[in-house]
Amino acid sequence: MTLASRDDMLLSRALxxxxxxxxxxxxxxxxxxxxxxxxxxxxxVDDVVNTCYDAxxxxxxxxxxxxxxx
Numbered sequence: 347m348t349l350a351s352r353d354d355m356l357l358s359r360a361l362x363x364x365x366x367x368x369x370x371x372x373x374x375x376x377x378x379x380x381x382x383x384x385x386x387x388x389x390x391v392d393d394v395v396n397t398c399y400d401a402x403x404x405x406x407x408x409x410x411x412x413x414x415x416x
Contacts, residue, residue: 349411376398
């Protein structure tokens with residue numbers, strides 16, 4: 347497994363991912379994707395991975411990973 351990219355996250359969002367949980371991405375940023383508006387998570391925008399800032403979400407974060415095809 348490897349860290350997911352922002353494009354991977356957008357594809358996952360299109361397939362139904364909706365999590366208000368910050369995770370590390372392959373570009374060394376933290377992000378999350380939401381499908382509906384949540385005041386705690388931000389707006390749901392089709393082509394945007396919401397960026398998590400430490401001031402808003404704290405320093406702890408999970409990691410979003412993807413499986414690589416063999």
